[in-house]
Amino acid sequence: MKINTKHARESARDYALRVLKENILSLDLVPGSAISENELAAQLGISRTPVREAIIELSKAYLIETYPQRGSFISLIDPKMVGEARFLRRITDTAVIETACDEADEEGIRQLEENVTLQEFYLSKGITDKIFDLDNQFHKAIYDIAGKDIIYEIHSTLMLHFDRVRTLSVETVKDFKVVGDHRKMLEAIKARDKVTAVELVNKHLNRYQIDEKEIRSQRPEYFKAEGGNRGEES
Amino acid sequence: MKINTKHARESARDYALRVLKENILSLDLVPGSAISENELAAQLGISRTPVREAIIELSKAYLIETYPQRGSFISLIDPKMVGEARFLRRITDTAVIETACDEADEEGIRQLEENVTLQEFYLSKGITDKIFDLDNQFHKAIYDIAGKDIIYEIHSTLMLHFDRVRTLSVETVKDFKVVGDHRKMLEAIKARDKVTAVELVNKHLNRYQIDEKEIRSQRPEYFKAEGGNRGEES
DNA sequence: AGTAGTGTACTTGTATACTAGAATATCTTT
DNA sequence: AAAGATATTCTAGTATACAAGTACACTACT
Numbered sequence: 001m002k003i004n005t006k007h008a009r010e011s012a013r014d015y016a017l018r019v020l021k022e023n024i025l026s027l028d029l030v031p032g033s034a035i036s037e038n039e040l041a042a043q044l045g046i047s048r049t050p051v052r053e054a055i056i057e058l059s060k061a062y063l064i065e066t067y068p069q070r071g072s073f074i075s076l077i078d079p080k081m082v083g084e085a086r087f088l089r090r091i092t093d094t095a096v097i098e099t100a101c102d103e104a105d106e107e108g109i110r111q112l113e114e115n116v117t118l119q120e121f122y123l124s125k126g127i128t129d130k131i132f133d134l135d136n137q138f139h140k141a142i143y144d145i146a147g148k149d150i151i152y153e154i155h156s157t158l159m160l161h162f163d164r165v166r167t168l169s170v171e172t173v174k175d176f177k178v179v180g181d182h183r184k185m186l187e188a189i190k191a192r193d194k195v196t197a198v199e200l201v202n203k204h205l206n207r208y209q210i211d212e213k214e215i216r217s218q219r220p221e222y223f224k225a226e227g228g229n230r231g232e233e234s
Numbered sequence: 235m236k237i238n239t240k241h242a243r244e245s246a247r248d249y250a251l252r253v254l255k256e257n258i259l260s261l262d263l264v265p266g267s268a269i270s271e272n273e274l275a276a277q278l279g280i281s282r283t284p285v286r287e288a289i290i291e292l293s294k295a296y297l298i299e300t301y302p303q304r305g306s307f308i309s310l311i312d313p314k315m316v317g318e319a320r321f322l323r324r325i326t327d328t329a330v331i332e333t334a335c336d337e338a339d340e341e342g343i344r345q346l347e348e349n350v351t352l353q354e355f356y357l358s359k360g361i362t363d364k365i366f367d368l369d370n371q372f373h374k375a376i377y378d379i380a381g382k383d384i385i386y387e388i389h390s391t392l393m394l395h396f397d398r399v400r401t402l403s404v405e406t407v408k409d410f411k412v413v414g415d416h417r418k419m420l421e422a423i424k425a426r427d428k429v430t431a432v433e434l435v436n437k438h439l440n441r442y443q444i445d446e447k448e449i450r451s452q453r454p455e456y457f458k459a460e461g462g463n464r465g466e467e468s
Numbered sequence: 469a470g471t472a473g474t475g476t477a478c479t480t481g482t483a484t485a486c487t488a489g490a491a492t493a494t495c496t497t498t
Numbered sequence: 499a500a501a502g503a504t505a506t507t508c509t510a511g512t513a514t515a516c517a518a519g520t521a522c523a524c525t526a527c528t
Binding site: 013049056057060062080081084087088091092095147148150154158 | 247283287290291294295296321322325329381384385388
């Protein structure tokens with residue numbers, strides 16, 4: 001588990017939450033592994049209370065499973081959860097990009113331009129680390145343009161189910177067609193072409209679905225059994 | 235504030251969370267009013283810790299606003315929040331009812347039938363208290379049929395922004411056309427008629443938008459200033 | 469050797485103590 | 499009387515103590 005330092009005005013709870021999210025996303029916290037409130041508190045140099053509060057929040061998003069008096073565990077990648085997250089992302093992204101086509105002003109488009117330019121720059125240089133963050137920022141910018149920033153934030157934790165798979169996708173597939181997708185989306189928004197924009201979003205999200213099958217065969221131990229007895233253990 | 239008794243195997247945290255949600259929904263906790271962790275803990279007969287954990291969860295959903303060392307307050311009804319919640323509900327409900335048209339089996343339809351029959355029964359008897367719960371159960375049943383139960387649960391707390399307005403709607407408008415909407419939705423699902431189903435959902439949700447303006451004029455003190463300086467206070 | 473039983477070392481859930489800061493009332497000073 | 503300083507009393511944030519239950523290893527007995 002990788003532990004970054006605590007920011008200046010960051011509360012202990014936000015610190016614990018940030019570290020946990022980062023490590024779940026990067027899979028440094030391996031799906032299925034146990035996490036101890038006491039141990040994590042010691043590692044972060046804070047007390048159990050804020051650590052516990054962070055764990056509770058992630059439990060609400062099904063990223064951690066807590067069993068009273070037994071322990072807390074990083075959730076396995078659950079195809080049903082990933083599927084629901086993708087479903088939700090698909091319908092929300094498409095509706096939001098339609099709104100963005102209507103609402104986009106010069107400033108919004110400039111921000112998207114800057115972002116995509118950077119993605120293309122880093123891709124050409126082979127610095128792929130940055131693209132993941134830029135990808136998220138690109139989508140957040142579209143939500144901001146559409147005036148749906150709360151929805152983005154509410155969904156962001158849930159989308160970690162999805163983003164975790166993307167992390168593996170980047171590791172294994174090394175496919176950056178997504179940057180081209182973003183360029184095309186931007187052009188569609190500039191042209192206020194809703195039909196094309198929605199098509200692009202759907203195509204964009206289909207990429208990850210294809211990846212998932214490949215990843216699953218490579219790392220079966222990270223995944224929950226498909227269609228198996230959900231939540232039950234012997 | 236109305237305080238129901240604690241259930242048998244319910245944790246202190248879940249108890250606090252349930253009581254808070256019930257009172258926010260019913261507006262017995264008035265928008266803008268202060269809530270004290272200590273006071274609430276005393277009223278519920280539990281300690282501050284689980285109360286605090288419940289408050290944190292509701293803060294994450296913007297139903298409570300917490301200012302460190304100053305206090306926590308029930309959020310005013312924020313037109314932007316309600317708007318985003320309605321937007322999210324509209325796109326999610328429409329996508330889910332389409333899926334439900336495809337996936338509905340006999341058992342699912344039977345459950346919807348039972349629910350709508352009860353709604354019609356209570357409406358004819360004038361027992362309108364029950365209809366609110368049945369309404370929610372009806373929509374949850376559609377999500378279950380579509381295999382999107384996690385999405386329903388994730389959104390349920392956020393939808394309190396919306397449901398709060400519905401509470402006022404029931405109080406002031408006394409309009410139960412919604413029961414007829416539900417009957418028609420059920421028939422559309424039985425006929426697997428996606429186009430009609432989606433139309434009905436949109437029409438259904440439009441009702442609340444109309445109500446909101448009327449309510450706002452009656453209870454302006456519950457609402458945040460529209461388009462005003464968001465989040466700022468003098 | 470095998471098995472029942474017990475103790476120990478964990479876990480999370482809850483309660484309480486302490487810290488730091490904000491708001492307000494009161495007292496002092498001008 | 500008015501204004502400024504100060505003490506008190508709130509608040510939430512964090513740390514720690516205690517309670518209850520699980521899992522497992524070890525012991526003792528058959």
